[in-house]
Amino acid sequence: MIPTSHYLFLSLALFTIGVIGVLTRRNVIIILMSIELILNAVNINLVAFSRMFGNVNGQIFAIFVITDAAAEAAVGLGIIIAFFRNRPTVLADEMDILKW
């Protein structure tokens, strides 16, 4: 049996990759993907803890997180398309009408 700590380190690695992705990438679609990575890191954590405690709360929570990620991705891609129609770019540093 794989100990819980292994899952936690996997989740931490995914979380770190996600945060670095959000902070360093210029392409908004890759930023969006990095955010999804963080959400998946959360899911791994929740399911691992759920097994550790032997209660099902964490798994139910994970289902909620997956649903939320889907809703967020739908709205996010919609916003990106609306943006792209007016200004054909997906690079975060070219979104400079409003000062960052």
Added chain:
Amino acid sequence: MFAPIEDLYRLAPELVLCTFGILVMLAEPFVPRKRSGLVAFLALLGAGAALAATRLSWAHPGTAFYGLVRVDDFSIFLHFVVGAVAVLVILGSRDYLEREGLHRGEFYALVLFATAGMGVMVSAQELVTAFIGLEISSISSYILASFRRNVPKSNESAMKYFLLGSFATSFFLYGVALVYGATGTTLLSRMDSASGNPTLLRLGLGMIFIGLAFKVASAPFQLWTPDVYEGAPTPVTALLSSGPKAAAFALLLRIFDTVFAASQLWVWAIWVSAALTMFAGNLAALVQSNVKRMLAYSSIAHAGYILVAFAARNEIGTAAVLFYLVAYALMKLGAFTMVTHLGGEGERRLEINDYAGLGSQQPAAAAFLTLYLFSLLGLPVTAGFLGKFYIFNAALKSHLVWLAVLLAINTVISAYYYLRVIVVMYMREPQKEWAATPIPRAVGLVLVLTAAGTLYLGLFPNYLMEFATQSAVLPR
């Protein structure tokens, strides 16, 4: 298995809001273009019904759905706040939407859904429920921020709001997962009794704090605020600056007061964040030329003032937070509604210098705006003054002398940029001719209500303060 009827009473405001949100969307295709006011009226009815439903659920205090949500004075108080914000925003946005050619039912439906999310947040007793509420309100606001689809500014504002908002949410979630790992429960009331890994718990609570600090726009997580507030349609800015902020503060207070470990860990974070937020908001507001951006920085500063009351960590402090949230919502809604009206078609009149000569051309508009700015500054006879007074009181009672001094310094700094707008309005000659449009009836009603509320709370705060004090006692 059905939930007992009592549970449904306790969730009545959210049920009403969601039902009316769906009704608005269903009704919209059947209402002819010319009578689009009907959709707005239906939405207004929904928000009003939610206030009535809040009154109903007040009669049934207690927890519902196995302890997931709780109806107590605290949640009722904030339900009234977010419900009233929804009513005022819907009233104030109809004429704007008509003017900009954006009148669609979804706008109102999203406002109602966002309000339902805030309602869930303020009564949540459990972190998954809090997360769902947070996301219902956030995702609705992302869409609302991008509502002027054809305007690049609005797109950009929505994009930044979405990316940074969901990044913050993912932090919040990771924190919740760690707290669950440390204690084995997501129920706030059981966290203290669970013997868990203290390091994991602290890490988790820290990340939850970061996530929520983002939502209330406190430093150092406030950078998104000015861009989002400037680019979003102004009625949406009015909503964003009042409703979600109140709900996020409520959630912070709830966690802070229920979980002992959180109150231990967050004290210093809140102290530092309060000081930083006040300065970050006020100093940046000094150099702004755009009214919306200036008001955005001012709302960062106000988040800092509220955090000062928060740092007091006693019931007077909590009551001061609640009172200030009401006062702040009234003056910010009023100010942004006035800015919406003055902006004119396409929101072109937004520079502070564009307001030159407003005092002689549109005396009523100038008078309203002056009142809101006085209240934001905190001059006597306005709600802002008493709100600040209660915060001072709470801070001094808890011996936070330094924080109180910083608050005083910041109030002085803020006088410059609030008074500058007033000076420009009354003492400068206009450089450009602006067509003076009459104030539409609905907008006028919002202005009168917010102005009356601001003055009423400035003169007779006792009733609200009693209610706030009574609501400040959070059951552990």
